[in-house]
Amino acid sequence: MPFLAPLLLGGLVFASAPIIIHLLNRRRFKLVEWAPMRYLKLTLRTNRRRLQLEQWILLAIRTLVILLLIFAAARFYLTGNAAAAWLSLGGRTSRVILIDDSLSMGLKTAGQSALDRATDQAGQLIETLGTQDALTVATTSTLTAPMRRDSVMSSDEAAALAKQVRDLTPTESANNWAATLASLGDLLEGAAHSNKEVRLFTDRRAVGWSAEAAEQANRLVSLGVRLVIVDVGQGSEGNASLASFDQSAGVALVNTPIHFVAKIDRRRPAVQGRLRDPRRRRRRNHRQAARHRRGPARHRTQGQPHLRHARPAHRRAAAAR
Amino acid sequence: MAQPSKLLDPAVLARITPLGFKAARVVEGSITGQHRSPMHGVSPEFAEHREYAPGDDVKNLDWKVWAKSDRYVIKRYEEESNLRCTILLDASRSMQYAGKDAQGGRSKFEAASTIAACMMQLLMKQRDAVGLITIDTKPRAVLQPKATSRQAAQILDTLESTRPGGETELGPVIVRAADQLRRRGMVLVLSDLLCDLDTLYQSLGKLQHNGHEIVVFHILDGEEIDLPFNDSIIFKDIEGSEEIFGEPWAFRKAYQKAMNTFIGEVTTRCQSTGIDHVLIRTDQDLGQALAQYLHRRQRMSATTAGRGRIGGSVV
Numbered sequence: 001m002p003f004l005a006p007l008l009l010g011g012l013v014f015a016s017a018p019i020i021i022h023l024l025n026r027r028r029f030k031l032v033e034w035a036p037m038r039y040l041k042l043t044l045r046t047n048r049r050r051l052q053l054e055q056w057i058l059l060a061i062r063t064l065v066i067l068l069l070i071f072a073a074a075r076f077y078l079t080g081n082a083a084a085a086w087l088s089l090g091g092r093t094s095r096v097i098l099i100d101d102s103l104s105m106g107l108k109t110a111g112q113s114a115l116d117r118a119t120d121q122a123g124q125l126i127e128t129l130g131t132q133d134a135l136t137v138a139t140t141s142t143l144t145a146p147m148r149r150d151s152v153m154s155s156d157e158a159a160a161l162a163k164q165v166r167d168l169t170p171t172e173s174a175n176n177w178a179a180t181l182a183s184l185g186d187l188l189e190g191a192a193h194s195n196k197e198v199r200l201f202t203d204r205r206a207v208g209w210s211a212e213a214a215e216q217a218n219r220l221v222s223l224g225v226r227l228v229i230v231d232v233g234q235g236s237e238g239n240a241s242l243a244s245f246d247q248s249a250g251v252a253l254v255n256t257p258i259h260f261v262a263k264i265d266r267r268r269p270a271v272q273g274r275l276r277d278p279r280r281r282r283r284r285n286h287r288q289a290a291r292h293r294r295g296p297a298r299h300r301t302q303g304q305p306h307l308r309h310a311r312p313a314h315r316r317a318a319a320a321r
Numbered sequence: 322m323a324q325p326s327k328l329l330d331p332a333v334l335a336r337i338t339p340l341g342f343k344a345a346r347v348v349e350g351s352i353t354g355q356h357r358s359p360m361h362g363v364s365p366e367f368a369e370h371r372e373y374a375p376g377d378d379v380k381n382l383d384w385k386v387w388a389k390s391d392r393y394v395i396k397r398y399e400e401e402s403n404l405r406c407t408i409l410l411d412a413s414r415s416m417q418y419a420g421k422d423a424q425g426g427r428s429k430f431e432a433a434s435t436i437a438a439c440m441m442q443l444l445m446k447q448r449d450a451v452g453l454i455t456i457d458t459k460p461r462a463v464l465q466p467k468a469t470s471r472q473a474a475q476i477l478d479t480l481e482s483t484r485p486g487g488e489t490e491l492g493p494v495i496v497r498a499a500d501q502l503r504r505r506g507m508v509l510v511l512s513d514l515l516c517d518l519d520t521l522y523q524s525l526g527k528l529q530h531n532g533h534e535i536v537v538f539h540i541l542d543g544e545e546i547d548l549p550f551n552d553s554i555i556f557k558d559i560e561g562s563e564e565i566f567g568e569p570w571a572f573r574k575a576y577q578k579a580m581n582t583f584i585g586e587v588t589t590r591c592q593s594t595g596i597d598h599v600l601i602r603t604d605q606d607l608g609q610a611l612a613q614y615l616h617r618r619q620r621m622s623a624t625t626a627g628r629g630r631i632g633g634s635v636v
Contacts, residue, residue: 029553031559032556041565
């Protein structure tokens with residue numbers, strides 16, 4: 001929990017004061033020789049439960065008051081995103097927001113690209129982060145030259161940065177996660193605070209992940225970095241058909257990049273039906289053959305005795321021969 | 322004469338003496354006094370005529386009636402007698418309790434003694450006979466009612482020398498004390514009534530049955546009713562060894578309710594059986610409480626005059 005003066009939390013010992021005072025009070029009492037004992041006992045007997053409950057509630061309130069006082073003295077604070085702070089922060093943090101801006105992030109589903117979703121969430125995060133943490137914001141294509149590097153921002157600056165992040169567009173690059181994570185590790189080694197967190201917004205394409213990338217990820221974790229991967233991709237794409245494939249430039253020249261625009265139509269859903277099981281078919285055939293050997297069922301032919309031993313026409317002809 | 326007893330509190334006496342104390346019911350006294358008696362005797366109050374029977378004294382014949390109707394009748398007068406009052410004083414240990422706010426620092430027993438002494442003084446002045454029985458687990462000092470000044474000194478002596486002790490067993494002891502009261506009179510019970518109430522009611526009923534008029538002075542300390550303590554307290558049974566630890570503020574209301582129920586019950590019970598019940602709080606002025614009671618009693622006897630005539634019903 002966030003405290004500005006955690007040392008003062010030692011004062012929590014005082015929370016036991018009401019209990020100690022109660023115990024001391026028990027030692028310091030007045031002795032009264034009492035005559036109407038009968039009515040005193042009657043009172044205590046009939047009110048015992050209520051009295052006990054009251055005592056406990058009182059003790060709880062007294063303890064709570066002291067706890068709150070000590071919390072106030074230790075300067076307990078909650079930032080704007082109180083819940084997030086409560087759950088994820090343990091003191092000041094060096095935070096890296098890394099946004100995957102490879103070309104695949106431009107894939108639109110339901111009118112929104114993965115990058116749109118990523119920048120949206122990242123922007124929100126930047127705006128709601130407190131002014132306590134050092135923040136680095138970068139894209140995978142420009143990791144070596146981040147938009148912000150380990151900087152503490154006022155809320156105005158944060159808003160400006162969030163806008164800047166929301167304006168990001170996909171770049172024509174592919175991911176090489178091994179290199180990205182390696183330079184991320186280098187970046188975090190020189191971070192200001194000991195608490196480190198990386199939030200990686202990506203659509204989790206398989207391209208670029210390798211054994212080496214996994215190694216780099218493990219290195220990050222061993223550095224004590226909290227690595228959070230936020231998936232902004234949309235699950236399986238299902239059926240897709242190539243609607244058109246055009247060449248942007250009329251002529252393809254040697255040693256010159258050329259652009260192709262492929263339009264993929266994904267409107268038809270994938271077939272979700274069950275595949276035919278060949279064994280099932282075999283079993284069915286087997287059942288039919290058995291029924292045939294037994295001959296027709298009796299009840300089906302009841303009342304038609306002339307049909308009981310009837311043979312199909314071609315069999316009859318063969319028998320006659 | 323010796324130093325006047327401190328029990329005869331002049332402040333109390335000054336308030337109650339002018340009021341006087343008259344029995345509401347008939348009492349059997351030995352000399353002429355201001356209380357009505359079941360006997361017939363010499364008095365200005367005419368009571369009734371009775372047919373002459375051989376053996377009657379001729380001097381009592383009403384000659385005027387004989388002259389008018391030629392019948393021999395005896396004229397009878399209401400006798401007025403003195404009151405024989407017995408004070409039953411509870412001298413158990415519970416009466417020893419003295420609260421902080423008690424008037425003059427009196428314990429309940431001292432307050433009871435003061436009331437006893439002052440009532441005695443009042444009655445003696447009316448030439449009534451007063452007796453005293455102090456009780457704890459059994460009747461201790463027993464002074465039969467007498468109207469002599471020597472008796473007054475003796476009663477004061479006994480009151481001053483008695484130290485409360487023993488448990489309260491009012492019920493059975495009153496029954497035993499009642500056996501020693503031969504003639505119809507008045508019984509003043511001074512106690513905190515912190516005892517078994519059922520046997521107490523029974524024994525009071527027996528006293529009533531014997532024809533006594535009963536006044537109960539219910540003496541309690543203010544602290545015993547209100548429980549005004551603020552510290553943690555160990556309540557030690559004054560008549561036993563039991564101890565209870567408690568923080569009085571936590572259950573004060575409930576305790577006050579229990580006490581008020583107790584007092585209310587005693588009051589209604591006494592009212593329904595025709596016993597005068599007077600609650601005396603030692604933290605309030607004794608003289609005032611007594612004067613209030615005596616005043617009320619005067620008014621009552623004025624409004625119910627004529628009730629309980631000669632030979633009238635006994636309960």
